[in-house]
Amino acid sequence: MSTMDEIAAAVEKGKAKLIKDLVPKAIEEGCSAQEILNDGLLRGMNVVGDRFTRNEAFVPEVLVAARAMNKGTELIKPLLLAEGNQPLGKACLGTVQGDLHDIGKNIVKLMVESKNIEVIDLGVDVPPEKFVETVINEKCDLVLCSALLTTTMPMMGKTVDALKEAGVRDQVTVMVGGAPITQAFCDEVGADVYTEDAAACANRAEEILKAKRSA
Template identity: 55%
Template structure:
């Protein structure tokens, strides 16, 4: 059985979406649980891609192709996970801040977060601080993750932290920030909980916050 999971992981790393779907289907037919397939096959494969991305051994196109393959497998697993009450590891509200319409970095973070088994509420781009807060409340989020690619939009992150601090119901919610102009010093200055320099590290830290 573990051979099938290894095959799913390998095919995912190669970005072979149809083959991933076929092998996941075979694994289901052979009696593996949705959780086993998710953790031992799909998430294991995305974990390898995440490590390679951090080490500059693969780049954004390869990550996106692998994520597409993961989603192909997930299509088959989602109904089964819902039936079995498959546990979500945590919920992240994600978006690019108000005034900023860049989304490549945000989309990469989303893939990496989902690759760790986290549920992502993607608010898109040009997201005002209040929208992060309402989405976090509505979805029982563990984390608010904000991306900015322009120095002129970074201060919206300060507003997100201030609103989180002023919302008692979100007392345990972490604020994570990232993007090209963002630094650890800025993170410390505004009182955010984490700054990460890349998508793979972001996903690791996020999973740690949800554990």
């Protein structure tokens, strides 16, 4: 088994301690940071993400795999910068204003990051203006809004409106999710994409950004 295969397997099994040894080993062997990221860390994470999509893996497996992947990306971050690696795109993420439930949002963050997408986590109770400000200042490609309460769902529409008012609506794809959200609600508030779980969100985000790059 090559070191890269070992890295992928370690991520898949959530073995963060192994990653701490394997990534330096791969660097010593002459692998580039880009290779370690794509052929090792992300490959392992994608296996878990696919299994999650097929209901063969569950949140615990995803969380520990993401923890292992993050340990690896921490180690190669300086090298990635030196190599000029660019993430696939940039997203800002938060629970909408009035909503403090962040467990789902945090899982989305891990899954989206596992697609080599930079995520700016705005936390909970995020007002529309904060999303707008972040889109403008950070040049985000995606806005990811989460809500668990039916009372806070309308803030997703307010966020879309705020992006329109600021003149940046066309620059971003607005993705919405959370237990009470439906495709009909997504359409009604003028968001672009609804996904029903974190894995689907990460997959769609990746597709959208790849399409944007190749356009």
